[in-house]
Amino acid sequence: MYLFERLIWMHRTQDQADRNKWDETERKEFGPSQVRIDPDAKEWGVEDCLQIEPTDAGSIYAINDRFLDVRASFQEEKRGLITLLFFAFVYVLGYMGLYRLSLEPLFWMISANTTPWDRPVEAGDWVGVVLGFILLAAAALVVLRYGWRWLRVEIFTQRHLVARFNRVTRQVYLNRPPYAGGVVVLPWEAAVAAIDPSEPDHHGMSGFVAVVFSKERSGSDYGDTVFLGRPMRGSREIEGLWEYIRRYMEDGPNSVPKPGRLLPLSPWPLEPVRATFRFMSPMWRSSSRPVALLTGLLLVPLLALHALSHWISLLLCWAPQWPEIIRDAGLPGKAVPKVTTLSDFGPELAERIFYNDKRDEAKARPPRRKKKVGSRESA
Known part of the structure; x- marks a missing residue:
């Protein structure tokens, strides 16, 4: 399920009027944003080695001398819920509605001049069946018209979201559907992991490695965030997966343990x-x-x-597909993919992303402290 990724992209690409309206509603309902970024907090970048045993955390699709493919979906283990709702909709509206209440009676009335209820056909039956078919078909079309984009966060889309770490080109490639940002190319040196090894280990099953690709570190006008790995068992396992990726990129595949089991891309x-x-x-x-x-x-x-x-x-769903330039990246004589910039999304989306990112950065910035003016002591 890629619901989270779709919502994030919708947030980043909403127009200014909708964003201003949303911010005003949020301010009235919840007050000022409480999410703040500490400017003095340490950033754990690619140059910072963790004193921890690296682990693949059961989150690797492929590993070789050239690249490492890691799971990059926030809620993939929850997929199936929307599929269940979809087939429930097909059964109720499609089978029980369109077929049993409309098409089947219509077949009986035309072929045998009777009804499934064992009585002669009356004029009202024709009106009821035809009108019912029109209403049910219209309802199905309306649901599909407005629900199709949400249905595609789970089915009729690519089977997995993948982050490819290419140690030859020193780049990271994110493979997501167009409705979640599409395929982007990011510099490895811009990666910062949202971890804090000084904190105690928090056990649970909802942790992921959040990696931010900082615009300040890359010098680009486009940044991104990706959530890596399967749900992990605590902070130390989260840090272990990040260290696994970091050591692979910095020191090569021989510096990390061989994955116990690779995740399959097939169903x-x-x-x-x-x-x-x-x-x-x-x-x-x-x-x-x-x-x-x-x-x-x-x-x-x-x-x-x-x-x-x-x-x-x-x-x-279908297996994720990489563009040819990314598939060949790092091979001798092959081109290095261009790092993604805002201009790659077109002028309209670029303007929206720039505006929304600036608004998010301003909301997360700590408020300025007012200087206290003390009374001047008399000599």
């Missing part, structure tokens, strides 16, 4: 089962084993339905 049915049951891991570790086992058994029907929907959504 392998075992992956949805692993993703669905993965959320039980914290309960299994923190609570009593009998309670965790009983809870898991009670939830088996729902978990199985989610896993099936997850797998169906994978089958209805």
